[in-house]
Amino acid sequence: MRVLITVASRHGATAEIGSAIGRVLTEAGHQVVESAPEEVTSLDDVDVVVLGSAVYTAHWLPAAREFARQWQDELLARRVWVFSSGLATQPAASANSPHELLALRERVGALGHRSFAGRLQRSELAFAERALIAGARAKEGDHRDFEAVAAWARDIAGQLAVVREQTVA
Numbered sequence: 001m002r003v004l005i006t007v008a009s010r011h012g013a014t015a016e017i018g019s020a021i022g023r024v025l026t027e028a029g030h031q032v033v034e035s036a037p038e039e040v041t042s043l044d045d046v047d048v049v050v051l052g053s054a055v056y057t058a059h060w061l062p063a064a065r066e067f068a069r070q071w072q073d074e075l076l077a078r079r080v081w082v083f084s085s086g087l088a089t090q091p092a093a094s095a096n097s098p099h100e101l102l103a104l105r106e107r108v109g110a111l112g113h114r115s116f117a118g119r120l121q122r123s124e125l126a127f128a129e130r131a132l133i134a135g136a137r138a139k140e141g142d143h144r145d146f147e148a149v150a151a152w153a154r155d156i157a158g159q160l161a162v163v164r165e166q167t168v169a
């Protein structure tokens with residue numbers, strides 16, 4: 001199937017999670033294209049969309065939210081999975097889940113959502129970002145768990161394999 005991986009990322013950590021998902025789906029025999037949300041001009045040649053965003057101040061980045069809004073009708077007609085990546089850990093599952101997530105999932109008819117731990121490198125942050133994060137308990141470092149990412153991608157591949165079998169049968 002033709003898969004679009006589209007990820008909103010400010011410092012690249014979430015984009016790399018998207019690429020890791022893309023590699024697993026490519027290995028599973030799918031045609032994968034990666035494109036930034038604001039660069040997508042059509043979903044005509046796409047069967048499956050994986051939409052992700054880094055979480056900043058408890059929200060998805062505007063580019064990912066705008067993508068979901070702009071392409072809502074097309075997304076509802078396709079198989080869509082969404083993921084978030086952030087560093088909030090208090091409490092683990094809900095804190096790095098953006099506020100608008102439920103509405104967003106419904107808007108695009110997402111079949112699933114996962115939150116993955118992200119990466120924080122204070123040296124690469126803009127001044128305003130450093131000020132914002134100063135009071136937070138977020139720990140510096142790369143907390144991404146690429147095995148968990150690959151496992152989720154394999155799960156998606158498994159679900160797509162079922163669809164493929166049903167289409168052929």
Ligand SMILES: Cc1cc2nc3c(=O)[nH]c(=O)nc-3n(C[C@H](O)[C@H](O)[C@H](O)COP(=O)(O)O)c2cc1C
Pocket residue numbers: 008009010011012013014015054055056057058059085086087088089095096097117118119120121125128129130132133138
């Ligand atoms: C200014 C700032 C605000 C953040 N706010 C949140 C937040 O509200 N929730 C969260 O889980 N992570 C938050 N994070 C952590 C980022 O989501 C994390 O660093 C992520 O991996 C960055 O991804 P990116 O490199 O793709 O931009 C914040 C980070 C910064 C620098």
